Amino acid sequence: MAGMDGKPDILAAxxxxxxxxxxxxxxxxxxINSIWxxxxxxxxxxxxxxxxxLKLHSLTGTSATYHFDAVxxxxxxxxxxxxxxxxxxxxxxxxxxxxxxIVLLRLKASTHNPTKESGTETIIPPQQTTVASESKKxxxxxxxxxxxxxxxxxxxxxxGYEVESFPDLESFVSAFRNSEPDITIMDIMFDGSEKNGxxxxxxxxxxxxxxxxTVFITSESDVQLRLSAVRAGGAAYFNKxxxxxxxxxxxxxxxKQEAAEPFRVLVIDDNEEQxxxxxxALQQAGMQxxxxxxxxxxxxxxxxxxxxxxxxxxxxxxxxxxELSRVIRQMDMYVSIPIVFLSAESDLxxxxxxxxxxxxxxxxxxxxPWHLVSSVTSRIKRGRTIRTLAECDSLTGLLNHTCGKKRFxxxxxxxxxxxxxxxxxxxxxxxxxxxxxxxxxxTGDRVLKSLSGLLRQRLRISDSISRYGGEEFVAxxxxxxxxxxKNIMDAIREDFSAIKQQSEEGEYFQCEFSCGIxxxxxxxxxxxxxxxADKLLYEAKESGRNRIITAADSSA
Amino acid sequence: MQALERILYAEDEPDIQQVASLAxxxxxxxxxxxxxxxxxxxxxxxAFEPQMLLFDVMMPDMDGPTALAKVREIxxxxxxxxxxxxxxxxxxxVKAYLDMGAVEVISKPFDPxxxxxxIQAIWEREQS
Numbered sequence: 001m002a003g004m005d006g007k008p009d010i011l012a013a014x015x016x017x018x019x020x021x022x023x024x025x026x027x028x029x030x031x032i033n034s035i036w037x038x039x040x041x042x043x044x045x046x047x048x049x050x051x052x053x054l055k056l057h058s059l060t061g062t063s064a065t066y067h068f069d070a071v072x073x074x075x076x077x078x079x080x081x082x083x084x085x086x087x088x089x090x091x092x093x094x095x096x097x098x099x100x101x102i103v104l105l106r107l108k109a110s111t112h113n114p115t116k117e118s119g120t121e122t123i124i125p126p127q128q129t130t131v132a133s134e135s136k137k138x139x140x141x142x143x144x145x146x147x148x149x150x151x152x153x154x155x156x157x158x159x160g161y162e163v164e165s166f167p168d169l170e171s172f173v174s175a176f177r178n179s180e181p182d183i184t185i186m187d188i189m190f191d192g193s194e195k196n197g198x199x200x201x202x203x204x205x206x207x208x209x210x211x212x213x214t215v216f217i218t219s220e221s222d223v224q225l226r227l228s229a230v231r232a233g234g235a236a237y238f239n240k241x242x243x244x245x246x247x248x249x250x251x252x253x254x255x256k257q258e259a260a261e262p263f264r265v266l267v268i269d270d271n272e273e274q275x276x277x278x279x280x281a282l283q284q285a286g287m288q289x290x291x292x293x294x295x296x297x298x299x300x301x302x303x304x305x306x307x308x309x310x311x312x313x314x315x316x317x318x319x320x321x322x323e324l325s326r327v328i329r330q331m332d333m334y335v336s337i338p339i340v341f342l343s344a345e346s347d348l349x350x351x352x353x354x355x356x357x358x359x360x361x362x363x364x365x366x367x368x369p370w371h372l373v374s375s376v377t378s379r380i381k382r383g384r385t386i387r388t389l390a391e392c393d394s395l396t397g398l399l400n401h402t403c404g405k406k407r408f409x410x411x412x413x414x415x416x417x418x419x420x421x422x423x424x425x426x427x428x429x430x431x432x433x434x435x436x437x438x439x440x441x442x443t444g445d446r447v448l449k450s451l452s453g454l455l456r457q458r459l460r461i462s463d464s465i466s467r468y469g470g471e472e473f474v475a476x477x478x479x480x481x482x483x484x485x486k487n488i489m490d491a492i493r494e495d496f497s498a499i500k501q502q503s504e505e506g507e508y509f510q511c512e513f514s515c516g517i518x519x520x521x522x523x524x525x526x527x528x529x530x531x532x533a534d535k536l537l538y539e540a541k542e543s544g545r546n547r548i549i550t551a552a553d554s555s556a
Numbered sequence: 557m558q559a560l561e562r563i564l565y566a567e568d569e570p571d572i573q574q575v576a577s578l579a580x581x582x583x584x585x586x587x588x589x590x591x592x593x594x595x596x597x598x599x600x601x602x603a604f605e606p607q608m609l610l611f612d613v614m615m616p617d618m619d620g621p622t623a624l625a626k627v628r629e630i631x632x633x634x635x636x637x638x639x640x641x642x643x644x645x646x647x648x649x650v651k652a653y654l655d656m657g658a659v660e661v662i663s664k665p666f667d668p669x670x671x672x673x674x675i676q677a678i679w680e681r682e683q684s
Contacts (some may be wrong), residue, residue, distance in 0.1 A: 013582065014578060014668055017571070017574050017575060017578070021571050024571075054614070054616060058568070058569045060643060061569065061572060061664050061665065062569050062571045062572055064665035065571070065572050065575055065664065065665040066571070066575070067665075072665075280670075280673070281670065284583070285669065368667055369669045370667050370668065370669055
């Protein structure tokens with residue numbers, strides 16, 4: 001199945017399997033219990049005992065494979081007792097029987113809370129940069145309900161995707177074989193058969209190294225169906241009725257223009273083999289790594305490599321990991337970089353000591369790669385989130401007010417220097433308070449996201465978009481005069497008003513926005529331009545809303 | 557050196573089969589034929605023409621070591637490299653499996669992220 005980067009998304013697949021296994025566990029343990037009951041009924045039947053032993057043996061192995069370590073441990077005890085019974089040719093003693101009963105009871109109890117060992121949380125690997133392309137992304141939409149087909153195609157189209165609609169699998173397959181889309185959105189139910197859509201994608205994917213990116217849509221939501229969707233290369237799965245906002249978020253995620261950069265990890269370990277092992281494990285999860293075997297060289301590498309996280313051995317000659325982490329923490333740039341220690345030290349007290357020196361986490365050697373990857377991934381994600389929080393609006397992911405303003409100052413200076421125009425568009429959603437009051441804030445937030453998504457889709461990478469506050473947005477369009485800026489924003493305005501917004505209760509409604517555009521060199525500094533755009537926006541509101549006004553249109 | 561592509565895999569437990577095939581097909585890019593027992597593996601071998609065998613030790617019908625012995629009776633496969641997978645990895649047991657003609661014993665649970673690399677390394681070692 002394809003990850004965001006088109007590589008097999010192994011961790012996501014494993015997670016799906018792991019979840020599935022967890023759900024089946026109680027059933028397997030019940031089965032073992034009923035075999036045991038049959039053994040008790042026929043105490044010398046070695047065939048039944050052998051069966052019991054085999055079942056316990058395979059539970060031990062599978063639960064360990066899926067990191068249900070507590071279950072595996074108990075099961076192994078049971079396996080040993082069962083083996084002794086087999087070798088004895090029957091239940092040897094009351095004690096043995098009691099021991100096994102206790103094991104089975106503990107097994108049963110473990111499924112009520114089948115906790116996986118801590119630190120084994122599986123995480124989707126980081127996305128890798130795909131080459132940014134300005135061309136529209138192509139979507140094939142396959143859906144046999146014509147009404148849904150039409151309205152969904154229209155809505156997705158509004159967000160800047162090129163959509164081709166297919167009412168049946170046959171026409172889709174021939175189009176797919178002819179030319180593949182960036183993403184296929186596939187209804188699962190065709191002709192009443194549950195899996196038709198999934199089977200079709202599985203067939204198209206068979207023999208391919210990288211599965212075609214597919215989003216499945218269905219009215220069912222059972223686990224088996226989801227799992228088979230994952231196996232058929234499904235990148236996402238939606239229940240009907242599909243929330244268009246969420247669907248667009250997913251499509252944006254899958255086709256992300258400025259895809260997140262791969263995670264970068266600096267490995268500091270004096271043992272070359274250990275360093276290589278860590279690097280290999282992290283690289284297999286799609287991360288970029290660099291290793292340093294002489295701790296004192298780490299500082300030079302830091303500045304060039306700019307890692308997201310440092311993975312460090314505690315005991316090294318020259319300079320211990322603890323000392324080095326203090327040095328790193330003293331540098332302003334690295335105050336918040338996550339540091340994870342790696343050591344054979346299992347003494348909890350010493351671990352805590354290491355944390356107080358500025359470490360964020362402590363992994364005990366030998367580390368299983370799976371654990372290493374998930375531990376590092378969650379640390380980096382958190383670190384990146386903190387950075388994003390400082391610069392971006394949390395709801396829309398656009399720049400926040402402060403950053404937007406700074407960017408505009410910089411753009412105006414550049415425009416002055418290069419003698420080029422730059423337009424400043426200030427947008428405000430009409431009657432937004434009414435949306436919040438009528439449908440609630442979550443729905444209002446969704447509307448804000450739909451506008452931010454639309455702006456992001458439709459504007460150029462060189463344009464910057466910020467959320468100025470509440471329902472107010474700002475777009476800065478370098479090298480664009482007021483007339484062109486108006487044309488661009490007007491097309492977006494029209495499309496925005498065509499989006500069928502959906503409340504949490506499923507009601508549909510539409511939203512519009514008003515916009516004022518000022519342009520350098522009409523005013524010669526950022527403050528004056530902002531002020532001018534604000535006035536023009538006010539004028540747009542006063543003269544009836546749902547319109548764009550530039551200085552040329554102004555009656556003032 | 558010939559590249560490793562085709563692996564015949566025998567394991568009776570479907571849940572482990574799934575993880576292993578993810579690990580070997582998706583991560584490793586190998587072509588895998590999965591069998592549910594040693595007997596099935598012996599029956600499938602000539603049609604599939606594997607370059608390497610990966611057998612679970614304990615399976616109903618026919619266990620891994622017995623299946624390997626059967627495979628070795630076929631002239632074309634008398635030298636095919638075989639790996640056993642097992643949860644029991646006492647050093648004495650490992651030695652016993654190696655004596656049965658396996659080139660390596662991989663312990664369960666295996667790590668799905670590195671299984672392919674591990675097998676590739678064994679293959680390269682056996683080829684050199």
